[in-house]
Amino acid sequence: MSALLLRFGFSADTFFQGAFCGSNHFPAQPGTGHLHLVREGPATFAHEDGTLLRIDVPTLILYPRPHAHGLGTGACTAQLLCATVHLAGDGEAMLNSLPACLQVPLAQLPAMSGVLELLFDEAQHGGLGQKLVLNRLCDVLIVQLLRHALANHLMSAACLLDQSDAALANAMTAMHDHPGRHWTVASLASLCGMxxxxxxxxxxxxxxxPPAEYLTGQRMLRAQALLQQGRLVQDVALEVGYASQPAFTRAFRACTSLSPRDWLAQGGS
Known part of the structure; x- marks a missing residue:
């Protein structure tokens, strides 16, 4: 992701924060997306194809590429923070791999709680340089949202590759979709014709x-998702490619500094 973001420039520009009642329209503008943070609803987003997105809980909404939409609250008042996202550089593959509208309730984003707390505090109490601080925090929020999209299969890790490395996508997709298989460097290389x-x-x-380190990362992501679903540790170990529970626990501890049970006890984040 770091390599991609160095090639793909973006910057957020906040233009509204606070209480909003009424409606507004955001046309599609080349090189521009939108970020909306609904702290309190309700709010409704209307799209040109007639679909409506109704938000009743705190939610982050990202339009990662130009996409005309309307925003309305009816007779109610919503607490919002809105920003345009200026896009530049070579990021079309990433943008095209995302949904036209990405909405994630804040309850599903525990890793962002610190940034969101800073953002809300700055929006409410910020002083000199408030807009600059809000813009930078929105930039961080977008990066964390992309992390969430990757970890939850909302975008493909293969989109991070430069065109010259596109042949590697087969191996990355294989490890992403089937992390529990007994992959070797030789078997992955054969998928890429190398x-x-x-x-x-x-x-x-x-x-x-190295490929082995990437595979371990994919296995840990899948393991964490299964553990949060209530699966038994020994079953998770087998599903993500470990022959025994102790081997899985050692790998999990090396990745998170916690055992699977301790990781769950601390909130699983």
């Missing part, structure tokens, strides 16, 4: 880590 040494070298250069 020799073992070329694949390992090119993967490390493009992704920033």
């Amino acid at each position: 020799s073992r040494s070329r694949f390992a070298r090119q993967f490390h250069a493009a992704i920033g880590c």
Whole structure:
């Protein structure tokens, strides 16, 4: 993601924060998306195809690419923070892999709680330089939202690849979709039509880590999702590719500094 964001520039520009009652329309403008943070609703987003998105709980809404939409609250008042997102650089693959409208309730974003708290506090009590601080916090929020989209399969990790590394997408997709399989460097290289040494070298250069480390990361992401669903640790271990529970626990602890049970006891974030 860091490599992608270096190629793909974006910057948020907040234009409203506070209580809103009424309606507004946001036309599609080249190179521009929108970020809406609904702290308190209700609010309704209307799209040109006639679909309506009704928001009744605190929610983050991102239009990652130009997309005309309306915003209305009827006779009610909503607490909002809104920003335009200026897009630049080579990021079309990432944008096209996202839904036209990405909405995520804040309750599903525990990792963002710190940034959101700072954002709300700055919006309400900020002084000199408030707009600059809000803009930078929105930038951080967008990066964290992209992390969430990757971790929850809302966008493909393969979209992070440069065109010259597109052949690696087969291996990344395979590890993403089937992390529990017994993948080897040789078997992954064959999916990409490369020799073992070329694949390992090119993967490390493009992704920033060896294939085995990337696979472990995918396994831990899947394991965390299964643990949060209430699955037994021994069952999760087998499903994500470990022959025994102790082996899985060692790998999990190396990744999170906690055992699976301690990680769940601390909120699973």
